[in-house]
Amino acid sequence: MAERQYDWATIAKNPKFIELHHKKTAFLFGWWIFSTAYYFLLPIGAAYAPGLFKIKIIGVINFGYVFALSQFFVSWGLALYYAHIANKDFDRMTRELINELHL
Amino acid sequence: MTFKKIIIAASLVLTVAAAAFAEEPKNTSAAAGAPITAAAPTSSTEVAAVSPAAQAPVAAAPVKKRELKANKVVTLSMFAVIIGITLGVVIWAARQTKTAADFYAAGGGITGTQNGWAIAGDYMSAASFLGISGLISLYGYDGFMYSVGWLVAYITVLLIVAEPCRNAGKYTLGDILSFRTDPKPVRALAAVSTVAVSTFYLTAQMVGAGKLMALLVGVPYKTAIIGVGILMVGYVVFGGMTATTWVQIIKAGLLMSGAALLSVLVLAKAGFNPIYFFDTIVNSPDIQDHVSKLVLKDGITLNGIDAGQRFLEPGLFLKSPLDQISLGMALVLGTAGMPHILMRFFTVPTAQAARKSVIIAMFIIGTFYVLTTLLGFGAAVNLTPQGIISVDPGGNMATLMLAQQLGADIAPIMGDLFLAFLCSVAFATILAVVSGLVLAASAAIAHDIWVNVIKDGHADQHEQVMAARITSLVVGVVGILIGLMAEKANVAHLVALAFAVAASGNLPVVVLSLFWRKFNTAGVISGLLVGTIASIGLVMVSPNMTYPMKVAAGAKNVVVAMEKKQAELPAGQILSEKDAKALAKAKVDEKLTGTSMMGLEKPLFTLKNPGIISIPLGFIAAILGCLLFPNKRAEEMFDEVYVRQNTGLGMAKAVDH
Numbered sequence: 001m002a003e004r005q006y007d008w009a010t011i012a013k014n015p016k017f018i019e020l021h022h023k024k025t026a027f028l029f030g031w032w033i034f035s036t037a038y039y040f041l042l043p044i045g046a047a048y049a050p051g052l053f054k055i056k057i058i059g060v061i062n063f064g065y066v067f068a069l070s071q072f073f074v075s076w077g078l079a080l081y082y083a084h085i086a087n088k089d090f091d092r093m094t095r096e097l098i099n100e101l102h103l
Numbered sequence: 104m105t106f107k108k109i110i111i112a113a114s115l116v117l118t119v120a121a122a123a124f125a126e127e128p129k130n131t132s133a134a135a136g137a138p139i140t141a142a143a144p145t146s147s148t149e150v151a152a153v154s155p156a157a158q159a160p161v162a163a164a165p166v167k168k169r170e171l172k173a174n175k176v177v178t179l180s181m182f183a184v185i186i187g188i189t190l191g192v193v194i195w196a197a198r199q200t201k202t203a204a205d206f207y208a209a210g211g212g213i214t215g216t217q218n219g220w221a222i223a224g225d226y227m228s229a230a231s232f233l234g235i236s237g238l239i240s241l242y243g244y245d246g247f248m249y250s251v252g253w254l255v256a257y258i259t260v261l262l263i264v265a266e267p268c269r270n271a272g273k274y275t276l277g278d279i280l281s282f283r284t285d286p287k288p289v290r291a292l293a294a295v296s297t298v299a300v301s302t303f304y305l306t307a308q309m310v311g312a313g314k315l316m317a318l319l320v321g322v323p324y325k326t327a328i329i330g331v332g333i334l335m336v337g338y339v340v341f342g343g344m345t346a347t348t349w350v351q352i353i354k355a356g357l358l359m360s361g362a363a364l365l366s367v368l369v370l371a372k373a374g375f376n377p378i379y380f381f382d383t384i385v386n387s388p389d390i391q392d393h394v395s396k397l398v399l400k401d402g403i404t405l406n407g408i409d410a411g412q413r414f415l416e417p418g419l420f421l422k423s424p425l426d427q428i429s430l431g432m433a434l435v436l437g438t439a440g441m442p443h444i445l446m447r448f449f450t451v452p453t454a455q456a457a458r459k460s461v462i463i464a465m466f467i468i469g470t471f472y473v474l475t476t477l478l479g480f481g482a483a484v485n486l487t488p489q490g491i492i493s494v495d496p497g498g499n500m501a502t503l504m505l506a507q508q509l510g511a512d513i514a515p516i517m518g519d520l521f522l523a524f525l526c527s528v529a530f531a532t533i534l535a536v537v538s539g540l541v542l543a544a545s546a547a548i549a550h551d552i553w554v555n556v557i558k559d560g561h562a563d564q565h566e567q568v569m570a571a572r573i574t575s576l577v578v579g580v581v582g583i584l585i586g587l588m589a590e591k592a593n594v595a596h597l598v599a600l601a602f603a604v605a606a607s608g609n610l611p612v613v614v615l616s617l618f619w620r621k622f623n624t625a626g627v628i629s630g631l632l633v634g635t636i637a638s639i640g641l642v643m644v645s646p647n648m649t650y651p652m653k654v655a656a657g658a659k660n661v662v663v664a665m666e667k668k669q670a671e672l673p674a675g676q677i678l679s680e681k682d683a684k685a686l687a688k689a690k691v692d693e694k695l696t697g698t699s700m701m702g703l704e705k706p707l708f709t710l711k712n713p714g715i716i717s718i719p720l721g722f723i724a725a726i727l728g729c730l731l732f733p734n735k736r737a738e739e740m741f742d743e744v745y746v747r748q749n750t751g752l753g754m755a756k757a758v759d760h
Binding site: 005006008009011012019021025027028029031032035036039040041042044046047048050053054058059060061062064068069071072075076078079080082083086088091094097098 | 246252253254255257258259260261263360377380381382384385412414416417418421424427429431435454455456457460461465469472473594689739740742743745746747749751752753
């Protein structure tokens with residue numbers, strides 16, 4: 001394949017690219033911080049709020065167990081939500097940008 | 104054409120050689136007058152030799168002695184089937200491996216779904232398969248809590264590194280980092296860091312593999328290492344990334360079927376009622392007794408149902424919250440900096456496929472850890488913690504014992520079959536993980552150092568593939584040698600160390616080079632050096648090392664306690680065999696003097712996991728490095744990096760050359 005030369009600086013200044021860049025940055029880092037904070041609540045809570053973790057929710061199953069299990073569902077949920085947004089918005093915006101640049 | 108034939112012939116020779124090594128012990132045991140079953144007594148004596156030392160504190164109760172014997176014929180035939188299938192894959196893959204892109208990235212021809220399974224297969228080691236369920240079976244909740252970080256880590260991979268790396272990289276960590284920096288020093292350093300991380304991880308895996316095989320099938324440690332090593336070298340040298348990928352996919356499939364099958368059996372015992380299942384845990388007299396002994400060490404008295412309930416609460420195993428948080432940081436950031444995981448994203452054609460593969464991997468890995476809870480608690484209920492400890496004090500055999508027991512409950516032969524199946528899953532697991540590591544380390548040496556630093560990028564495809572193959576052979580052989588030498592070494596901390604180095608050295612520079620305009624050569628070098636050295640250095644002065652004076656002090660306590668116990672015994676009675684052994688060992692240990700490897704009498708740094716200090720250090724060093732030595736060209740090139748990683752423009756160029 002012949003190498004194409006792109007004018008990277010011009011593409012980077014394209015309003016569509018800037019919009020994509022802002023939306024992506026906000027989404028990615030925002031949700032990354034959320035998921036990390038949610039995860040660290042687990043070891044911190046287990047160490048400093050054992051009383052909370054002992055509260056029984058269903059039968060003998062306690063809050064600590066439900067909270068640890070929720071970590072899995074939160075991670076999966078976030079992964080699916082990201083896939084949905086990326087497929088719907090980020091990929092579409094990228095395609096529009098490339099079309100506009102006639103690449 | 105002839106080259107292919109040579110490869111096929113050579114791989115056959117290797118197999119025969121491996122088989123010959125495996126045969127050897129049989130001959131010696133046959134010479135001693137025992138048939139094939141000779142392996143079983145060997146493994147059980149080994150187990151007996153391991154347990155008393157570590158078990159001494161809990162030794163008081165009469166323990167139900169259990170045994171774990173794998174049927175050698177059935178197990179080895181299942182191993183042979185796995186070896187046969189994977190070698191078939193290698194021969195097929197070898198025919199397709201013509202260029203460097205084929206060797207390192209399977210020509211970019213792996214689909215998102217395939218890559219998802221391969222990531223899961225690359226990531227879930229025997230430690231997660233056997234170790235975490237073992238932790239749960241002995242310490243309940245803490246084992247489950249420990250497993251969570253291994254999945255959450257993939258959020259970082261998904262959101263921060265997977266797609267940009269696919270768009271901006273080629274085969275290695277060095278490719279991502281050298282984009283807008285001075286390539287030679289950056290590549291060389293990235294290669295050193297990759298090799299360091301892979302070696303730590305590989306050593307832990309090899310030693311674990313040798314011990315596991317010795318315990319399970321009665322193959323001697325050295326034979327097991329050589330056998331696993333030869334297969335691993337064979338897969339990588341001949342089949343490159345294509346073969347490694349398929350070995351990982353097969354392994355992930357086997358692992359998930361094994362876990363699912365056992366989980367169904369565990370749930371069936373509880374009538375598929377989770378609430379009833381948890382009731383049986385809390386009401387099990389054996390678990391209650393086990394927990395009350397565990398908490399007694401901390402001076403707490405708990406009995407009956409309260410002790411049972413305590414099994415579902417945190418704090419039985421993970422007692423240092425700061426260490427926990429530190430490990431969590433290493434996992435959450437380290438996974439995304441692991442060279443063998445990063446490398447998987449170069450095998451898919453697009454960023455979309457990379458995204459899909461992480462999501463699929465997350466569902467596989469997460470499901471696996473949730474099933475692991477069932478296996479761990481199921482083992483605690485069905486085998487009792489005391490029974491599990493009597494086979495292995497660390498609980499590593501819990502899943503395998505559970506397979507044998509639940510199978511045998513159906514029909515005696517099923518017990519043997521299930522156990523043999525699970526043993527082969529463990530075997531496939533080891534092979535898949537070590538192959539991925541060897542491939543990552545060889546790519547760093549052959550592609551970054553040889554092709555790009557020594558040959559300035561001027562090497563044709565044939566030379567590159569040859570270099571990659573020779574390097575993999577050398578890396579594999581070195582891996583085998585380290586495995587052979589490290590038999591007696593304490594390797595438990597090496598996995599955590601690998602993640603700490605990846606999190607403190609690799610991840611900061613990867614993230615900054617993808618997202619920060621001002622990032623440059625100086626930043627990469629200072630970040631990688633400081634992060635790597637800080638994490639290794641902190642571990643060297645941490646409680647992970649052996650401190651003879653501390654061992655001696657501990658042994659003194661044991662001697663005092665045992666002698667007191669002896670004095671309190673009614674006249675004419677002697678200490679139990681276990682206590683006597685512990686006393687004898689302690690009497691030897693209390694004379695130990697000297698210092699740790701680093702010349703220390705006691706640890707300087709009190710945490711086992713360095714992440715909480717070394718990760719911030721790595722980030723700060725990387726940032727300071729580029730602020731002190733700004734580079735205009737690197738700043739100007741940021742637009743290119745940023746547009747590329749977001750849009751995938753120019754990616755064809757990266758794949759083609």
